[in-house]
Amino acid sequence: EAEVAQSPRYKITEKSQAVAFWCDPISGHATLYWYRQILGQGPELLVQFQDESVVDDSQLPKDRFSAERLKGVDSTLKIQPAELGDSAMYLCASSLVRGSYNEQFFGPGTRLTVL
Amino acid sequence: DQQVKQNSPSLSVQEGRISILNCDYTNSMFDYFLWYKKYPAEGPTFLISISSIKDKNEDGRFTVFLNKSAKHLSLHIVPSQPGDSAVYFCAAYNQGGKLIFGQGTELSVKP
Numbered sequence: 104e105a106e107v108a109q110s111p112r113y114k115i116t117e118k119s120q121a122v123a124f125w126c127d128p129i130s131g132h133a134t135l136y137w138y139r140q141i142l143g144q145g146p147e148l149l150v151q152f153q154d155e156s157v158v159d160d161s162q163l164p165k166d167r168f169s170a171e172r173l174k175g176v177d178s179t180l181k182i183q184p185a186e187l188g189d190s191a192m193y194l195c196a197s198s199l200v201r202g203s204y205n206e207q208f209f210g211p212g213t214r215l216t217v218l
Numbered sequence: 219d220q221q222v223k224q225n226s227p228s229l230s231v232q233e234g235r236i237s238i239l240n241c242d243y244t245n246s247m248f249d250y251f252l253w254y255k256k257y258p259a260e261g262p263t264f265l266i267s268i269s270s271i272k273d274k275n276e277d278g279r280f281t282v283f284l285n286k287s288a289k290h291l292s293l294h295i296v297p298s299q300p301g302d303s304a305v306y307f308c309a310a311y312n313q314g315g316k317l318i319f320g321q322g323t324e325l326s327v328k329p
Contacts, residue, residue, distance in 0.1 A: 107261070145222070145307050145319030146262065159316065194261055204250050204269075207317060209261030 105129040107210035109195050115216045121183035124213045128177070128197030136207060137170055137180050138194040146194055152178065185217045221245050222310050224320035231327050237295040239323050241308030244289065248310040248318075253282060253293050256305045256322070265306070266293070298327045 108127040116122050128135050133154055138146035149168065151159040154175040163170065167186070172178040182189055192214050196207040223242045231237045239253075249270040254262035268275040268282045268291065275282050281294045295302055308320040 112259075143227070144321050145224075145309070147319070148316055151316075159314070196261070204267075204311070206252075206264050206267075209254075209263065211259065211261050 105208075107195055107197055107208055109193075109210035109213055111213060112211060113214045113216075115218065116185050117218050118187055119184040121181065122185050122215065123179055123181045124193050124195075124215075126178045126180070126195030126210060128195070129208055132197035132199055132208070133175075134198045134200060134205070135172055135178050136196040136198075137178070138196065138209075140192040140194055140212070142191070149180070182215075185215075187217050190215055190217045220321075221248075221312075222308055222318050222320040224306075224308055224323050226323050227321070228324045228326070231298045231325065233300055233327055233329050234297045237293075237298045237302065237325055237327065239293040239295075239306050239308075239325065241291045241293075241320055242289060243291075243310055245310070245312065246286075246289065247313050250311045251282070251284065251291055252309045252311075252317070253280075254307040254309060254319075256307065262307055295325075298325075300327045300329050303327045 110125050135152040137149045140146040149163045150170045152172045170180045192212045194212045196209045198205040198207045221244050252267040253265040255265045256262040266277050266280050268284050284291045305322045305324045307322045309317050
């Protein structure tokens with residue numbers, strides 16, 4: 104069964120360091136999402152790609168976060184510099200097409216701890 | 219502004235009994251709702267959905283009810299099984315196609 108792949112699964116870093124997370128969506132899925140889930144809360148969308156283009160990054164803290172999906176397939180989310188408040192689960196999801204009613208398939212996530 | 223709310227952080231149910239998870243929303247323009255289940259160290263997986271034109275959708279042991287006038291939906295699991303123990307997220311699509319999640323309810327089904 105096709106799955107969304109993410110790496111690393113766990114990352115521990117010190118504040119002010121740079122971190123990067125990688126996501127490989129299900130083959131053929133045009134839409135890719137990065138979510139952040141803080142403990143005790145639901146996932147919150149950070150950025151959404153349609154192919155290689157960003158269609159929604161309104162909740163992405165652009166002073167320190169960046170995301171790219173250069174060839175419209177896999178994607179990288181970067182944080183530089185990391186802050187203590189960035190400790191969270193970072194989830195990647197993909198869907199076949201963009202828009203409502205389309206099931207989003209989630210990867211296992213990257214658990215980030217900033218010390 | 220929490221547009222999708224799950225006010226019960228946790229729920230404990232005996233195996234074989236009914237589990238009822240509740241969700242409230244504030245935006246009357248939401249027109250499609252989903253439930254996701256999440257096990258520890260895994261990503262959320264889709265469970266069941268309902269369109270605003272319906273008031274009930276059933277899939278095996280899982281049924282979702284939608285009360286639009288009350289802006290409330292609920293997930294019923296009958297009978298509950300220990301393998302159902304997980305965190306359940308209610309979510310809704312807004313007008314822009316963004317999925318808005320609730321805070322989650324941790325269900326524990328005791329043998």
